[in-house]
Amino acid sequence: xxxxxxxxxxxxxxxxxxxxxxxxxxxxxxxxxxxxxxxxxxxxxxxxxxxxxxxxxxxxxxxxxxxxxxxxxxxxxxxxxxxxxxxxxxxxxxxxxxxxxxxxxxxxxxxxxxxxxxxxxxxxxxxxxxxxxxxxxxxxxxxxxxxxxxxxxxxxxxxxxxxxxxxxxxxxxxxxxxxxxxxxxxxxxxxxxxxxxxxxxxxxxxxxxxxxxxxxxxxxxxxxxxxxxxxxxxxxxxxxxxxxxxxxxxxxxxxxxxxxxxxxxxxxxxxxxxxxxxxxxxxxxxxxxxxxxxxxxxxxxxxxxxxxxxxxxxxxxxxxxxxxxxxxxxxxxxxxxxxxxxxxxxxxxxxxxxxxxxxxxxxxxxx
Amino acid sequence: xxxxxxxxxxxxxxxxxxxxxxxxxxxxxxxxxxxxxxxxxxxxxxxxxxxxxxxxxxxxxxxxxxxxxxxxxxxxxxxxxxxxxxxxxxxxxxxxxxxxxxxxxxxxxxxxxxxxxxxxxxxxxxxxxxxxxxxxxxxxxxxxxxxxxxxxxxxxxxxxxxxxxxxxxxxxxxxxxxxxxxxxxxxxxxxxxxxxxxxxxxxxxxxxxxxxxxxxxxxxxxxxxxxxxxxxxxxxxxxxxxxxxxxxxxxxxxxxxxxxxxxxxxxxxxxxxxxxxxxxxxxxxxxxxxxxxxxxxxxxxxxxxxxxxxxxxxxxxxxxxxxxxxxxxxxxxxxxxxxxxxxxxxxxxxxxxxxxxxxxxxxxxxx
Numbered sequence: 001x002x003x004x005x006x007x008x009x010x011x012x013x014x015x016x017x018x019x020x021x022x023x024x025x026x027x028x029x030x031x032x033x034x035x036x037x038x039x040x041x042x043x044x045x046x047x048x049x050x051x052x053x054x055x056x057x058x059x060x061x062x063x064x065x066x067x068x069x070x071x072x073x074x075x076x077x078x079x080x081x082x083x084x085x086x087x088x089x090x091x092x093x094x095x096x097x098x099x100x101x102x103x104x105x106x107x108x109x110x111x112x113x114x115x116x117x118x119x120x121x122x123x124x125x126x127x128x129x130x131x132x133x134x135x136x137x138x139x140x141x142x143x144x145x146x147x148x149x150x151x152x153x154x155x156x157x158x159x160x161x162x163x164x165x166x167x168x169x170x171x172x173x174x175x176x177x178x179x180x181x182x183x184x185x186x187x188x189x190x191x192x193x194x195x196x197x198x199x200x201x202x203x204x205x206x207x208x209x210x211x212x213x214x215x216x217x218x219x220x221x222x223x224x225x226x227x228x229x230x231x232x233x234x235x236x237x238x239x240x241x242x243x244x245x246x247x248x249x250x251x252x253x254x255x256x257x258x259x260x261x262x263x264x265x266x267x268x269x270x271x272x273x274x275x276x277x278x279x280x281x282x283x284x285x286x287x288x289x290x291x292x293x294x295x296x297x298x299x300x301x302x303x304x305x306x307x308x309x310x311x312x313x314x315x316x317x318x319x320x321x322x323x324x325x326x327x328x329x330x331x332x333x334x335x336x337x338x339x340x341x342x343x344x345x346x347x348x349x350x351x352x353x354x355x356x357x358x359x360x361x362x363x364x365x366x367x
Numbered sequence: 368x369x370x371x372x373x374x375x376x377x378x379x380x381x382x383x384x385x386x387x388x389x390x391x392x393x394x395x396x397x398x399x400x401x402x403x404x405x406x407x408x409x410x411x412x413x414x415x416x417x418x419x420x421x422x423x424x425x426x427x428x429x430x431x432x433x434x435x436x437x438x439x440x441x442x443x444x445x446x447x448x449x450x451x452x453x454x455x456x457x458x459x460x461x462x463x464x465x466x467x468x469x470x471x472x473x474x475x476x477x478x479x480x481x482x483x484x485x486x487x488x489x490x491x492x493x494x495x496x497x498x499x500x501x502x503x504x505x506x507x508x509x510x511x512x513x514x515x516x517x518x519x520x521x522x523x524x525x526x527x528x529x530x531x532x533x534x535x536x537x538x539x540x541x542x543x544x545x546x547x548x549x550x551x552x553x554x555x556x557x558x559x560x561x562x563x564x565x566x567x568x569x570x571x572x573x574x575x576x577x578x579x580x581x582x583x584x585x586x587x588x589x590x591x592x593x594x595x596x597x598x599x600x601x602x603x604x605x606x607x608x609x610x611x612x613x614x615x616x617x618x619x620x621x622x623x624x625x626x627x628x629x630x631x632x633x634x635x636x637x638x639x640x641x642x643x644x645x646x647x648x649x650x651x652x653x654x655x656x657x658x659x660x661x662x663x664x665x666x667x668x669x670x671x672x673x674x675x676x677x678x679x680x681x682x683x684x685x686x687x688x689x690x691x692x693x694x695x696x697x698x699x700x701x702x703x704x705x706x707x708x709x710x711x712x713x714x715x716x717x718x719x720x721x722x723x724x725x726x727x728x729x730x731x732x733x734x
Contacts, residue, residue, distance in 0.1 A: 003393040004371045005404040006672045008688060009490055009613040010396065026370040029377065029396040032490075032613070034672075037372040099502035104495060123376055123399075125492035128471060129499055135466035135640075136503035145618065246376040246399070251512065273502075305373045305401075321375060 010034055013059030014149045014211025018219075022229040030060035030123045037231045045230040046327050049198055052226035053157040054233075055218055058195070058202070059149035059211075064107070064119040064126045068141035074134055075109060075117045078126075080255070080275050082265035086111050091176035091191060094119075095255040095263050096126065101277030103253050104129065106245045106260065108193060110178060120150065120204075122245035133273065148189075149205045153218060157225040158200030164221045166190055170201065178204075183217060186210045195232045197240035197365070235324050238333055241292070241365030248290065248321040248335050250307075254278065256286035257337065259364070289340050292362035293320060295332035295350060300325035303334070303352055310336055310359075311349045317342050320350045326366065332357075333366050377401055380426030381516045381578025385586075389596040397427035397490045404598045412597040413694050416565055419593035420524040421600075422585055425562070425569070426516035426578075431474070431486040431493045437506035442476060442484045444504070445497060447622070447642050449632035453478050458543035458558060461486075462622040462630050463493065468644030470620050471496065473612045473627065475560060477545060487517065487571075489612035500640065515556075516578065517569045520585060524592040525567030531588045533557055537568065545571075550584060553577045562599045564607035564732070602691050605700055608659070608732030615657065615688040615702050617674075621645065623653035624704065626731070656707050659729035660687060662699040662717060667692035670701070670719055677703055677726075678716045684709050687717045693733065699724075700733055 004010075004027055011033045013019075019036045026038035036057050039045060048054045066074050076083050079094040086092055088111050096105040096119075105126050107119040119126055130143045153162055162170045165183060170190060173179065178191035189204035205214050219227060237244070243258045255264050255278070266279050293310070295301060307319040318338025326333045334350075342348065342361060350357040371377075371394055378400045380386075386403045393405035403424050406412060415421045433441050443450050446461040453459055455478050463472040463486075472493050474486040486493055497510045520529055529537045532550060537557060540546065545558035556571035572581050586594060604611070610625045622631050622645070633646050660677070662668060674686040685705030693700045701717075709715065709728060717724040 002371055002391065003405075004369055005393045005395045007395055007614060008672065008674060009611070010672065012672050024369065026372045028372045028374055038370075098495070098498055125495060128465070128492060128496045131465055132496055132499040133503065136500065244376070247374060305375065305377065305379050307375060 004034070013057050014205060014208040015057035015059055015151060015215050016211070018212045018215035019057050019229060024229070031062045031121065033060045033062070035060040035231065036229070039229045043327060045228075046233055046235050048226065048228050049155050049196060049230055049233050049236055051156065053153060053155035053161050053200070053222055054230035055215070055222065055227055056152040056154060056231050058152045058232065059205075061120050061150045063146055063148045064121055064130055065144045065146045066117040066119070066130065066141050067115060067144070069115055070134070070139035070141040071115045071117050074130065074139050074141050076269065077133060077137070077272055078130060079109065080264045080268055080272055080278055082268050083109065088113055089177055089179065091178055091193065093176065093263060095260045096129070097255065097274030097278065099274055099277065101254045101274040101281055102251065103245065103249055103255055103258065103260070106243070108176060110189070110191070112180070118146075118148070124246060147206060147208045149208060149211065150202045151205060151214065151218070152194045152200060152202050153222070154194045154196045154200035155198045161218060161222040161225055161227060162190065162201045165217060183214065186214050188214070195242060196236050197242070198236065234322070235327055238322060238324050238335065239326055239328065239365065239367045243290065243335070244322070248337065253337070254281055254286060256281055257288045258290050285340065287340060288318065288337055290364070291336045291338060291342070291344060292364045292366055293334050293336040293348070293350065293359050294362055295323070296358045297332055301332050301352055301355070301357065308350055308352045310338060311351060312342060312346065317348065320352075323350075328367060335364070336361060371401070380424050381572060381575040382424035382426055382518060382582050383578070385579045385582035386424050386596060391596070398429045398488065400427045400429070402427040402598065403596070406596045410694060412595075413600055413602050415593065415595050416522050416563060416597055416600050416603055418523065420520060420522035420528050420567075420589055421597035422582070422589065422594055423519040423521060423598050425519045425599065427490075428487050428517045430513055430515045431488055431497055432511045432513045433484040433486070433497065433508050434511070435482055435508035437501070437508040438482050438484050441497065441501055441506050441508045443636065444500060444639055446476065447631045447635055447639055447645055449635050450476065455480055456544055456546065458545055458560065460543065460630060462627045463496075464622065464641035464645065466641055466644065468621045468641040468648055469618065470612065470616055470622055470625065470627070473610070475543060477556070477558070479547070485515070491613060514573060514575045516572045516575060518572060518581065518585070519561045519567060519569050520589070521561045521563045521567035521597075522565045528585060528589040528592055528594060529557065529568045532584060550581065553581050555581070562609060563603050564609070565603065601689075602694055605689060605691050605702065606693055606695065606732065606734045610657065610702070611689070615704065620704070621648055621653060623648055624655045625657050652707065654707060655685060655704055657731070658703045658705060658709070658711060659731045659733055660701050660703040660715070660717065660726050661729055662690070663725045664699055668699050668719060668722070668724065675717055675719045677705060678718060679709060679713065684715065687719075690717075695734060702731070703728060
């Protein structure tokens with residue numbers, strides 16, 4: 001295991017002290033910040049998410065704030081999903097594309113007011129992107145990074161914990177909808193969301209000086225429900241078919257290749273970035289798609305940092321973008337970003353280093 | 368020490384295997400890649416750079432390639448430094464700014480041909496930035512990330528090592544100038560540059576499959592000169608007054624605040640991004656500047672991840688953006704990004720956690 005060197009280029013989150021107290025052992029970096037990824041017992045962290053409730057520092061999901069009379073116009077220009085019917089208090093999962101229709105992020109877009117939006121982003125710099133587009137098109141909108149840091153409460157008992165802290169109204173919040181409120185005087189946004197399929201909420205802390213206080217409120221309220229620390233769980237997210245921008249995408253990936261086609265509305269305005277390219281891709285059909293893949297190997301394999309090539313009949317047909325040993329399936333499962341000539345049920349080979357792994361393509365999600 | 372979790376979002380460099388063999392212990396992340404920062408003996412790594420020659424994996428200095436008939440036009444639009452007299456084979460250090468004149472990167476711009484430029488960037492996403500500007504302005508230029516990975520040879524004996532490998536012609540290469548060549552059939556660009564003031568070269572590897580081969584050629588040629596592994600050296604760079612984009616800058620920093628005003632030419636074309644704002648800032652005078660700072664404390668202090676506030680007469684006047692114990696000065700030295708009302712020789716206080724450190728502002732570089 002290699003260490004990570006502290007640097008002002010890699011900020012800790014407002015929950016850093018709390019996660020250190022929880023015994024964090026590993027971090028990744030994401031949007032120039034540190035995100036806890038492990039607390040010493042990966043399997044316990046997995047089952048806690050599956051059976052009880054898990055508490056995550058996901059402050060790295062930074063907010064690109066659009067504020068001003070043209071905020072809504074800019075949000076729509078940036079997104080090929082139709083936002084015209086989005087209500088205040090509603091979030092929508094949106095692909096962001098460049099002018100060639102290549103995916104550059106996949107945020108949740110929160111509409112806080114007619115003139116105020118947050119893009120809760122994945123791991124790429126959308127501040128620069130939004131600023132350049134706004135300036136080049138002469139829009140009246142200010143782009144900034146507000147003091148907002150999400151914490152996730154995930155798992156089948158998450159709703160009990162959040163209701164315990166915030167009140168029973170949270171039970172009626174629909175998926176991706178949110179409400180601005182306070183918890184013991186700490187300003188937050190409470191949204192039903194989170195990067196797992198086990199259900200739960202994200203609590204957007206709006207005062208970075210209150211990270212430990214907010215963490216501890218949920219830690220205490222969650223104790224009767226078996227709460228404990230965790231982070232976006234690699235195994236659960238692969239089992240559930242959740243795509244990671246930057247992990248399962250490359251510099252040429254369009255939304256259709258990674259199961260996001262349903263979030264593209266081809267009738268958005270013509271000035272939406274990338275829409276001409278997306279209309280063409282939709283008409284022609286994408287050249288790759290994302291399927292599940294199960295390796296024959298019975299023991300856990302180590303895929304390393306990089307993508308690994310997938311072959312069919314001796315020819316490279318795609319890439320194994322991730323691979324993990326599933327605690328529930330007891331198999332090595334992953335995603336294949338692969339030519340559309342390859343289909344569910346096909347036999348292929350994944351080459352990891354010098355090893356050749358026979359494998360089968362499957363549908364997603366696995367579970 | 369916390370571990371770093373492998374992920375396809377954080378690519379290893381072509382020199383990864385070589386640095387593992389050299390005994391790398393720590394990494395940072397930079398442009399979504401891993402950069403080795405330590406090999407187990409920081410003081411030895413420092414003196415090796417000062418007295419002999421050090422070999423660095425700086426593949427994270429990625430290239431934003433501009434190719435096409437409008438490549439030069441785009442390079443100038445992106446840069447408020449006058450590039451009109453730049454020759455093929457010449458590199459220039461350039462600030463990149465947004466439309467408000469805020470610094471967004473500080474690459475070396477290499478002109479490989481009239482229609483081919485590389486921006487060898489610091490740690491922020493300039494591909495998105497350049498792509499959006501090129502598309503919005505309808506320029507004929509393709510922006511890409513080529514298979515190019517720099518390795519640095521730094522220190523007083525670097526020239527001997529590089530001449531030994533490449534030939535004596537390298538002795539005549541001027542600062543930031545470069546030449547395309549081959550080393551044992553491996554395509555490279557050899558440039559006199561590098562992020563230290565101890566002299567040396569950067570060897571831009573143009574075939575990512577040849578990382579270990581290129582590393583070992585220089586390792587063997589450098590053995591008689593005491594070569595060994597290292598990385599951009601925090602102590603040396605502070606002693607030498609080298610600014611780190613993202614480390615010593617924040618989201619509001621303009622070039623004048625971080626000693627880069629001399630790289631801004633106010634007479635560049637009016638369509639250069641940020642030039643109107645920079646002309647205004649130049650006329651009004653910047654509100655902050657960067658000075659050296661020496662703490663009174665005799666023992667090494669630990670500044671942590673973040674900036675630490677600097678006070679004068681009880682009022683916050685700026686930030687300590689970095690701080691390190693100098694091996695040569697035997698003092699805690701750092702940079703102060705501070706109001707221009709504060710001057711060299713002023714007494715201030717740096718507050719690090721609960722500790723108050725009396726300190727003195729100084730000129731840069733320290734040595």
